Amino acid sequence: MHDAKYIVPGLVAFLVLITLPLWYNAAMGRSAVGPTLQYPEGESQCVLPKDEMKGEHMQILDDWRDEAVRDGERYYVHPDGTTREKSLTNTCLGCHGDRAQFCIKCHDYAGVKPYCWDCHIEPERD
Amino acid sequence: MNVLFSLLAVGVLIALGYxxxxxxxxxxxxxxxIPYAAILVFIAGLVYKVIYWAKSPVPFRIPTTCGQETTLPWIKSSTLDNPHTTLGVLGRMALEVLFFRSLFRNTRMEIKEGPRVVYGENVYLWAAGLAFHWSFLIIFIRHFRFFTEPVPGFILAMQYVDGFMQIGVPVLYLTDLFLVAGLTFLFIRRLWSPQLRYISQAADYFPLLLILGVALTGIWMRHFTKTDIVGVKELAMGIVTFSPMVPESVGSVFFMHLILVCSLFAYFPFSKLMHMAGVFLSPTRNLANDNRMVRHVNPWNPEVEVHTYAQWEEEFKDKLEAAEIPLDKD
Structure with a gap:
């Protein structure tokens, strides 16, 4: 092997970089398992089934914002016939009151920073 | 034919993933x-190939110069395009690796009325290549959010800048756009010109279509057919912490994305994609042009018995003196 003094350090640097998650996670010592959520007591039904909410909640919130703020359509009719207000603070946080126990858990785990809280504030609870 | 074969291969992979x-x-x-196998093949194959390449000796400098060589002090030399120092070589390599400087010099030739040959600049390949490579690198690093817990701050910062326009939710990443645009250009470029199409092999189309498939399934999963992102991270974290698991909630669209990524990794060491490592070993780029300053001796030259003039003079000294021929020694 020629020029080993350049090529071997180069290869080692590449191997360290490509395996960085192994060392990082070993050093951090976190488990691979995702967060467990605290679901609201008393309520069994969100505005859509759980699996749909998982994938679509951000789109729903975005649509709700546009419909409520721009078009003045402030109410959502649930498939079961009941009506909910299109409101993050009143409807969403009404049940999922503690966002540290709900929103933030998955978002932190997945490395997602939603910009809801650039404008909204968390309502104070008793 | 080559392009249809590549398209079919990517299609089969997607079907397998589904x-x-x-x-x-x-x-x-x-x-x-399959992910473990692909990562192993990638790492072992890449290391094997680089070591195999390193066995080829490069005893001499191979200067392909694009500027004035360093000579007399009053002739201005081109220190980056024709470096004679290690520092200059580092500069040339950095520009090559980071900005594809030699591709920037790409020219096009046309035959105009006359007939008259006209040369012009052609930066489109360079621009599309640069957009594609940088976007791909940023996307690759961004994916570390699935492989690290907690997610390091610089990855969050990278995501923030990449999604700065806040288009839609989840926000559109600009690198996703640049990646697809760059790849589309590179793919159509091969189909467009008959000359280029003639010299294009399946090995040229396949990586382009494969990476395009990776990008499109990823974008599809992010913006259209959503899957459980927490489950995806659990799967990815399971791989890098050696506690593998496949959560129920991870959908087929993710498996299509994953099989294409695994194919890319496993295919990498055996393909033209190895230019990632090869660019660092380019003798025309990584050697200083110091042939006129340093004597480079071929290390495997056989020992040659030489009889120097000094030795010859010593041998015939008395005869040279007798003939009154002046000696070098005096």
């Missing part, structure tokens, strides 16, 4: 076994 996500017994194979 199958792997649907059939309960295959989910572990496609979610854990």
């Amino acid at each position: 199958l792997g996500g649907q059939v309960a017994g295959l989910r572990f194979v496609f979610g854990v076994v």
Whole structure:
């Protein structure tokens, strides 16, 4: 092997970089398992089934914002016939009151920073 | 033919991924076994190939110069395009690796009325290549959010800048756009010109279509057919912490994305994609042009018995003196 003094350090640097998650996670010592959520007591039904909410909640919130703020359509009719207000603070946080126990858990785990809280504030609870 | 074959190969891979996500017994194979195998093939193949290359000796400097060589002090030399120092070589390599400087010099030739040959600049290949490579690198690093817990701050910062326009939710990443645009250009470029199409092999089309497939399935999963992102991270974290698991909630679209990524990794060491490592070993780029300053001796030259003039003079000294021929020694 020629020029080993350049090529071997180069290869080692590449191997360290490509395996960085192994060392990082070993050093951090976190488990691979995702967060467990605290679901609201008393309520069994969100505005859509759980699996749909998982994938679509951000789109729903975005649509709700546009419909409520721009078009003045402030109410959502649930498939079961009941009506909910299109409101993050009143409807969403009404049940999922503690966002540290709900929103933030998955978002932190997945490395997602939603910009809801650039404008909204968390309502104070008793 | 070449392009259809490549398209078919990518299509088969996507179908396999779909199958792997649907059939309960295959989910572990496609979610854990194949990724491990692909990563191993990638690392072992890449190291093997670089060491194999390193066995080729490069005893002499191979200067392909694009500027004035360093000579007399009053002739201005081109220190980056024709470096004679290690520092200059580092500069040339950095520009090559980071900004594809030699591709920037790409020219096009046309035959105009006359007939008259006209040369012009052609930066489109360079621009599309640069957009594609940088976007791909940023996207690759961004994916570390699935492989690290907690997610390091610089990755969050990178995501923030990449999604700065806040278009839609989840926000559109600009690098996704640049990646697809760059790849589309590179693909159509091969189909467009008959000359280029004639010299294009399946090995040229396949990587382009494969990476395009990776990008499109990824974008599809992010913006259209959503899958459980927490489950995806659990799967990815399971791989890098050696506690593999395949959560039920991870959908088929993810398995299509994953099989394409695994194919890319496994295919990498055996393909033209190895230019990632090869660019660092380019003798025309990484050697200083110091042939006129340093004597480079071929290390495997056989020992040659030489009889120097000094030795010859010593041998015939008395005869030279007798003939009154002046000696070098005096």
